Amino acid sequence: STPAAIAAGLAAGARRGLLIKGGAVLEVLRTINAVALDKTGTLTEGRPKVTDLLAFEGDQAGLIARAAALESGSTHPLANAILAEAGARGLKVPAVREAGALGGEGVSGMVDGAALFLGSPRAAGARATLTEAQMAAIVALNEAGKTVAVLLADGRVQGLLALRDEPRPDARAGLDALRAAGIRTVMLTGDNERTARAIGADLGIEVRAGLMPADKQRIVGEMQRDGLKVAKVGDGINDAPALAAANVGIAMGGGTDVALETADAAVLHGRVGDVAAMIGLSRATMRNIH
Ligand code: ADP
Ligand code: MG
Numbered sequence: 001s002t003p004a005a006i007a008a009g010l011a012a013g014a015r016r017g018l019l020i021k022g023g024a025v026l027e028v029l030r031t032i033n034a035v036a037l038d039k040t041g042t043l044t045e046g047r048p049k050v051t052d053l054l055a056f057e058g059d060q061a062g063l064i065a066r067a068a069a070l071e072s073g074s075t076h077p078l079a080n081a082i083l084a085e086a087g088a089r090g091l092k093v094p095a096v097r098e099a100g101a102l103g104g105e106g107v108s109g110m111v112d113g114a115a116l117f118l119g120s121p122r123a124a125g126a127r128a129t130l131t132e133a134q135m136a137a138i139v140a141l142n143e144a145g146k147t148v149a150v151l152l153a154d155g156r157v158q159g160l161l162a163l164r165d166e167p168r169p170d171a172r173a174g175l176d177a178l179r180a181a182g183i184r185t186v187m188l189t190g191d192n193e194r195t196a197r198a199i200g201a202d203l204g205i206e207v208r209a210g211l212m213p214a215d216k217q218r219i220v221g222e223m224q225r226d227g228l229k230v231a232k233v234g235d236g237i238n239d240a241p242a243l244a245a246a247n248v249g250i251a252m253g254g255g256t257d258v259a260l261e262t263a264d265a266a267v268l269h270g271r272v273g274d275v276a277a278m279i280g281l282s283r284a285t286m287r288n289i290h
Contacts (some may be wrong), residue, residue, distance in 0.1 A: 002289050009285030017253070017268035018278045025264045028248050029282035031229045035178055035275060036220060036242075038234035039189035039196060040147075040165060041202060042252045043175075043272065046077040046235065048165035050085040051146055054137060055159040061091055063159040069096040070107045070118045076237055078149060079107070081163050096262040104190040104212045107147065112147040118161075122210065124150035127155055142194035172203050174272025183278055184228065188216045190238065191226055216242035220224065233267075233275055235259055250275060 006023040013020050020026050037043050053060045068086035071079035072093060086093055096116075099109035106119015117127055121138050123129065130138075130150070134157060138148045141162040151158040168174075175185050186206045189196045196209035208219060216232075220242050223230045232239075232246035236259020243249030243262045251263035253270030260266060267274035 005285060005289050009281060012285075013278065013281050016274070016277065018274055018281060019266040020278065020282075021264050023136060023246060024280045026285060027230070029265070029279055030232070030286040032183065032231045032248060032279050032282075034184040034186070034223055034228040035231045035233060036186050036188050036216075036223070036241055036246070037205075037232075037275075038216075038252075039187050039191055039199060041077050041142075041235040041237065042233055043187060043205075044165040044167050044199065046165065048077055048081040048147065048148070048163035050081055050161055051164050052141060052162035053159065054162075056134070057153070057156060057158045061089065063151060063161065064089060064095055064284070065091045066111055066153070066158070067118050067149065067161055067163075068093045069111045070099065070109050070116055072096060073099045074101055074107055076101075076107075077165065077235075078147065078163055082149070082161065084144060089166050114153040115155075118149050121148055121150050122192065124152055124157070128152050128155045130157055134160070139194065142192055143198065145195055145198035147191055147195050166266070167199060167202055168215075168272055171272045174274070174276060175203055175205055177276035178272050181279060183276075183279065188219060188232075188242070190216075213238050213241055217245045220245045231275070231279070233272075238261060250278070 044163040055063045067082050071082045082211055094111050096109040096111050100106050105123035108117045109114045111280035141148050146162040146164045149161045178185050179210050187200055188208050190211050196207050220230050229247045231248040231250055232242050235252050240258050240262045249263040251259035251266040253268045
């Protein structure tokens with residue numbers, strides 16, 4: 001019977017780490033013809049490493065220690081990398097007060113009496129003036145596929161931290177599998193255009209970069225108005241609204257609790273190819289019913 005076939009489909013998915021929250025989601029999955037994926041932590045490993053440190057005021061240790069202080073309450077992949085770097089250097093991380101996250105932009109807080117901000121060059125540029133030389137350094141790092149975080153103290157540029165996050169090993173093949181199934185793929189990222197294009201070129205995917213969380217939600221809506229049935233795949237860090245707006249929101253393995261709650265489905269093993277497998281499963285299950 002129909003409920004039995006749906007239950008069997010859901011169970012078959014669960015055995016492969018494809019968590020689908022009910023038969024209604026399975027129905028919608030079958031109609032998906034576009035998949036929008038986040039970059040950081042979804043198409044990439046989400047384990048960036050600090051590769052370069054440029055200190056303009058103070059030394060490298062002070063740069064990392066203050067950045068780590070701001071990131072101490074954050075679950076963003078960049079935060080983990082910066083905290084790991086501080087740990088590896090055996091640095092004492094100062095206390096932070098009034099710590100806050102600015103979704104898609106960075107983090108802020110008070111450290112040693114100074115108002116600090118750490119975040120994207122664009123967000124930093126809206127809060128301070130970067131010199132031509134600083135901007136040229138950022139461009140060069142971005143063209144090497146690196147994400148740059150700028151540290152400000154009381155509106156003065158303290159330094160740059162560059163981080164590199166490699167694509168997941170199966171990302172290219174997973175995207176190819178989606179496209180082979182007739183599904184359009186697009187990367188949505190808050191990261192800057194140059195870094196995103198460097199990664200996107202490796203993966204052969206259409207890129208929409210420099211997006212705020214609300215932009216991602218808007219683009220999902222635009223795709224839907226163009227007649228597409230959109231699955232949004234992400235780790236939910238900064239991006240829960242877009243996950244919720246999609247026809248199907250899919251949390252990527254190891255995502256946040258927020259993502260798991262907001263999402264309609266999850267790929268627990270963190271393989272991009274599992275998104276294609278999940279859609280394939282829904283098509284096969286529903287084919288047996290209709
Ligand atoms: P993505 O879309 O690739 O997942 P996000 O929307 O999570 O990117 O973040 C967008 C950009 O905002 C990052 O590339 C980074 O420059 C900045 N940013 C966001 N959160 C943080 C943070 N905790 N620390 C430093 N930078 C951050
Ligand atoms: Mg993100």
